[in-house]
Amino acid sequence: MTGSSPQRRRVAFIINSLAGGGAERVMCTLLRASEEERRDVDITLILLDQEPAAYTVPDWVRIEQLDCRHSFARSLGQLFTALRRLRPDVVLSFLTRANIAAALACRALGIAAVISERVNTSSHLGTGGGAMVARLLVRLCYPLARKIIAVSPGVADDLADAFGIARAKLMVIANPVDLDGIRRQGDEAPAVVPGVPYIMAMGRLVPNKNFAMLIEAYAQAEMSEQLFIFGEGGERENLQGLIGKLGLEGRVHLPGFCANPYAILKHAALFVLPSNAEGFPNSLLEAMSLRVPVVSTNCLSGPAEVLADVARERVTEPVTFAPHGILVTPDNVADMAQGLRAMKDPERRASYAEKAERRAADFSVARAKNAYWDALRAEMTPPAAASGAPLRAQ
Template identity: 55%
Template sequence: MPEKKRVLFVINSLAGGGAERVLTTLLAGSAAWAERYDLHLALLDDDPRAYGVPDWVRVTQLDARHGLKASLTQLRAAVGRIDPAVSLSFLTRANVANAFAMAGRRRPWLISERVNTSAHLGRGAGALAARAMVRLSYPRARHVIAVSDGVADDLVANFGVRRDRVSAIANPVDHDTILARAGEAAGFVPAGPYVVAVGRLMPNKNFAMLLDAYARAAIPARLVILGEGPERAALEAQAARLGIADRVDMPGFVANPFAILARAEMFALPSNAEGFPNGLVEAMACGLPVVATNCASGPSEILANRARSAVTGPMDVPAGALVPTDDAAAFGAALQAVFAEPRRRAAGAAARTRSQDYGVAQATARYWARIEAALVPRGRPVPAPSGEMILRSGVSR
């Protein structure tokens, strides 16, 4: 029997996060492909693992300590040992390291972009180097898998990726697991009805705006924000200034968020930018109506099945409401409108129905179709970027 071809997946770590959950969900759904291929996973950072992987995946643990240079050199050495026929990476630093590690090997490599790249990298001197690195490496991938059409459009318009080398595959949502875990006892129980938001406590998630909106809305429900991050102290101080600290709960990272989501009245997504908001679809799978910002990229595609520009008004969404970014007045008004019955019940039912379009089987099959297409020889592979330029970039995530 001929030796199986090796397929290498690469990600920064399996610490808690949306990309990490997506990758492990895809691996768990890949039993059929594990019979045909030898599956490997390289983790750049030796962080505590929030998610497990199936027994059929061989894990190579590196220790780059969140550094780009160490990520490049350690992954390059690991690729030399594993000798994959194809590789697929998730997250910007892993994508850049993948490009460097596969340079000169005449093997195809793919990347998966999880965020709206322009919004994620931001502006400033450090961002300029990171943007240059993305422009140098991403167009050379055999294929770029974007997490939404908005992310794909941004890569084509601003980072030189050819339209025929990029496609959008929505994140998978494991409805069976979500429903099973939703029925478990909640690790945190708020003192009354509540609206829930989920995400890392960082500026781009804009929980500061959510606090302002919640204070304006004055709805008969608490606000629960699940997640941890550098903005915690500032958000707690803001809640105190607004006089809502006694109605806001911030329990941090929760191992089973679904038990909390399933018992909520509504879900809030106040982000300035997203790639594909996993928490949004997971909340919808729990039957929650949604108030979200119409940010780039993802919410309009998920909630309204259309581009951002095609959403004509806040309530032009069966599953809830979409409002402009960073507009506390509009977000607060939408919280009031969607919370009121019968809108809340109808929007929750529409959200659950829409979430069924994001199944594990569909997403896994589409990812593997791209991987297997890359394994088919099609002429000389495009050259990978030089190590010197990579080392000048400021890519950390």
């Protein structure tokens, strides 16, 4: 990597790890797209936890590996030490723990912090004592950042309405979709060859993704295709039990995490997103970029903006035939089953496949990368020299 000099600026990207997940994939996509910026900026990636990486970053990105072991206290202490040594001009963090730690450490060190909220915060933090503490930390610490980037208008609204974040601090940048990269991976040999027509879903096997609802709806819809749900997580045993209870062995499959799901996704008859909440529906757009028709819950946040190009509140029907895909009521087996049955129509399926591919093109990597770097460069200027004009949301 090019050595630092007084004229070069320094930017640190911060995330928990590069384990499999949408935020981690977006972080790596953003870094890979930033080759032009490295001509005048030194880029460091700080990983809080030592976990096996599911994604790679360019070899010109300096990596600082910490060992916080999922602990917030260790994250704050080790990140403070690393930033004090690196002295970046600005940092960009992804995910709630990294965001809170970055906001606190940067405020103490006088470093500009830009944090990016990847999820609908209220839904993601859940309930209980630990959630109450996390909510308080978000409310107290997020305002310490110079700028907060939300991945959808719904996420920004939640931060403002539920956590009191000033609208002037918020901006929206939709996640990038590496269309060319996804299509290249889609052309590779698949790790799993179903050998039969299939419907596909993917994501971590956690309650919020609500694959249980999808399995029940699939049974009710009596689809001819088999169902493959790619991903790993703590809900595996419960989902396997539900599959057995519904007599769906041999028709519903949980193959686990797949490093390249796109080679399998490309040949799916249909992609389904059954989540209760999303920050931004990465997998939905990835499927659409491969010309796969989609059915999604109208959850917070993002599917309505992607499929209907309107705010979620404006989609009021239980099953909506939106311009770019079908939206159904979240956590509703009957409505999801109706959405699935609607996609049995081959003409509707073909029409939505064509519309999906066109819509995905609106979320290019270059567009998102430029918006992120505009935000970072604006915060590199010392506050005393700044114009004071608020950033315009992208």
